[in-house]
Amino acid sequence: MKFKLGIGTLLLLGLGLMSADHIDAPAVSGGASDITDFYGFQGEDNDNIVFVANLQGLLSPNNTANTTFDENTLVEFNIDTNGDAVEDLIIQAIPRDGKMYFFGPIAPSSTGKNGMVMTSAARNEVAITEYGQTPVISSNDGMKMFAGPRDDPFFMDFAKYGEIIGGTATGFDDPGTDTFAGTNVMSIVVEVPKNMIGGSGSINTWVETKTK
Amino acid sequence: MKNLKILSLLLFSALIFPSCSNDDEMTNPPVVVEPDFSGTYNLADQMGRPAINTVFIPSNQKDEYNQTIPSDQGAAYAGTIEAGLKALSPAYANDGDQNALGLDAAAFAGVLATDVLTVTLDGTTTFYDGTNVLTGRNLTDDVITVELLLIFGGEDFSENPNLSDDHVDANDKAFNSSFPYLASPW
Numbered sequence: 179m180k181f182k183l184g185i186g187t188l189l190l191l192g193l194g195l196m197s198a199d200h201i202d203a204p205a206v207s208g209g210a211s212d213i214t215d216f217y218g219f220q221g222e223d224n225d226n227i228v229f230v231a232n233l234q235g236l237l238s239p240n241n242t243a244n245t246t247f248d249e250n251t252l253v254e255f256n257i258d259t260n261g262d263a264v265e266d267l268i269i270q271a272i273p274r275d276g277k278m279y280f281f282g283p284i285a286p287s288s289t290g291k292n293g294m295v296m297t298s299a300a301r302n303e304v305a306i307t308e309y310g311q312t313p314v315i316s317s318n319d320g321m322k323m324f325a326g327p328r329d330d331p332f333f334m335d336f337a338k339y340g341e342i343i344g345g346t347a348t349g350f351d352d353p354g355t356d357t358f359a360g361t362n363v364m365s366i367v368v369e370v371p372k373n374m375i376g377g378s379g380s381i382n383t384w385v386e387t388k389t390k
Numbered sequence: 391m392k393n394l395k396i397l398s399l400l401l402f403s404a405l406i407f408p409s410c411s412n413d414d415e416m417t418n419p420p421v422v423v424e425p426d427f428s429g430t431y432n433l434a435d436q437m438g439r440p441a442i443n444t445v446f447i448p449s450n451q452k453d454e455y456n457q458t459i460p461s462d463q464g465a466a467y468a469g470t471i472e473a474g475l476k477a478l479s480p481a482y483a484n485d486g487d488q489n490a491l492g493l494d495a496a497a498f499a500g501v502l503a504t505d506v507l508t509v510t511l512d513g514t515t516t517f518y519d520g521t522n523v524l525t526g527r528n529l530t531d532d533v534i535t536v537e538l539l540l541i542f543g544g545e546d547f548s549e550n551p552n553l554s555d556d557h558v559d560a561n562d563k564a565f566n567s568s569f570p571y572l573a574s575p576w
Contacts, residue, residue, distance in 0.1 A: 206456070211434040218509040219516075219528045222568050227509060230529075230572065239576045252431040256460075263460040263504050274425035290459055295427035313570050324570035329563045331572055332440075334534045335556040342553065349552025359562040362575040369569055372511045380525070382506035384438035384460060388431035 210234060210248030211387040214363055215332050218383050221369050226320070229255045229269070229370070231385045232363040235330060242327045242362045243309040247273040250390045252295060253366055257283065257375050258382040265289050267375055270296060271325070271366050277303045278325035278366065283374050293388060322369040330363045433457060438506040440533045445478075445541075446471045446502060464504045472499035479553075481544040489540045490547050491523065498540070529565045529572065534558075 206212045214235035221228045231253050237245055252272045256265035269282040272295060284299035304316035307326030316323045335354030341347035375381060435456055437443070447455045447467065458466055475482045475495045482495045489498055508524050509515060515526025518536045527533060535555045542550040563573035 206435045213435045213437045215440065216437045216507060217527045217529060218507050219526045220514070227511065227515075228569075228571060237575075242575050251434070258460075258506065263463075263506055272427065274427075279425065279427075291433040291457065292430055294430060297427050309575060313574075315569060322569045327575040328570070328572035329561070329575050331529045331561050331565065333532075333558050333561045335558045339556065350556045352555075352557040354557035356558045356562055360576050365570070365572055367570040367572065376511055378511050380508050380510050380512075382438075382460075383509050384436055384506045386436040387434045389434045390429045390431050 206387070210246075211251045211389050213385055213387055214330070216383075216385045217331070223369075225373075226369050226371055227375060229368050229383065229385070230331075231255065231271075231366045232328075232330065232332075233366075233387070234364045235332075235361070236358070237327070237330075237362040237364070239360070239362065245327065245364060247278065247306065247325065247364060248389075249273050252293075252388040252390075254293070254386045254388060255368065256384050256386060259376040259379075261380075261382065263382055268293075268296070269368055269370065270299075271368070273306060273325070276306055278306055278323065279303045280321070280323055280368060283370060291388075320371040320374070322367075324365070324367040326365065327362050328365040330358045330361050332358050334358065433459075436460075436505070438504075439502075440527070441537060442502055442505045445537070446474045446499075448474070460504050460506050464500060466503075468496070468499045468503040471503050472496050475499055475541065479541050479550070481542050481549045488545050490543060490545060491540065530560065532559050 215232040217230040281299040336357035510525040517531040
């Protein structure tokens with residue numbers, strides 16, 4: 179979880195997550211481009227790596243059905259294969275009309291803060307799974323793709339952490355309370371063969387949102 | 391009279407040709423509208439490892455950190471993070487203090503500042519499983535306790551036990567062993 183929640187948010191959390199869509203913090207927080215989490219792990223098929231990007235955290239069940247991906251937000255998985263923290267390959271995901279389109283992995287035409295959708299790259303797509311629907315999974319060229327609401331996989335006693343940082347508590351409780359229990363996120367999951375992202379060794383990865 | 395005929399013909403032509411043109415279009419198959427992916431997209435948010443920005447970057451620099459590409463983050467923020475570590479954790483209060491990875495505040499800050507998640511392509515991926523360190527991030531990894539231990543736990547994970555574990559050790563729903571791995575929403 180990459181929370182940029184302020185003291186105001188902690189108070190809101192104390193009131194029962196009622197105002198999760200109105201997180202009062204800098205720039206992107208709480209919006210459609212707000213990344214809540216990023217995962218990278220070996221898939222069920224050990225020849226694959228799975229990347230997960232989660233957006234728009236702390237969605238209550240009631241809010242989830244009405245939450246959508248933003249067509250002006252490009253989600254980009256960045257892969258550095260030579261250890262210089264500059265992306266050598268990217269996988270892009272962007273929604274259009276109920277589908278999530280994927281481009282890559284491909285070397286980006288330019289690295290850094292600004293970019294275009296790499297329409298020259300291999301393109302795949304998956305229908306965005308609706309709330310309450312069985313996950314729609316698309317498979318092509320060894321890749322698998324999913325986009326839609328999921329349970330927030332993150333767990334932490336964030337409320338207590340805030341109290342500690344704020345000076346009103348001196349330590350965690352045992353057991354703690356998972357601040358993110360019962361909440362959802364908007365997830366993009368893409369599984370990709372290792373031989374498409376470097377093959378062997380270690381890669382550095384990170385996820386970005388870019389907006390138009 | 392001849393001129394009038396020609397004029398009539400011209401007028402008639404002017405009326406008839408547009409509809410001919412329309413007829414031509416009507417006989418073509420319907421055009422499939424391709425989604426529009428054009429335009430330039432500008433960096434809004436980024437993340438590698440969990441909670442780096444949240445925990446270590448001062449509030450007034452969080453947006454700026456988000457706008458700094460990873461290859462520039464180390465030089466720009468290692469000092470800030472080192473100061474933050476020393477201020478935050480009693481385990482880093484004294485000169486020479488290290489964490490269980492053998493990293494002092496400056497070295498640990500150097501690792502943290504470049505916010506990328508290292509993922510191995512050669513085997514076990516985990517944030518920390520007792521043996522492997524920072525070879526990826528699984529859904530089940532208790533990343534916050536690992537980070538708390540590395541911040542507050544001192545050289546052998548024994549320091550500041552009330553700060554080094556939030557005692558939330560697992561998700562509130564079981565994950566799936568198959569794609570898409572994440573649990574269904576609440």
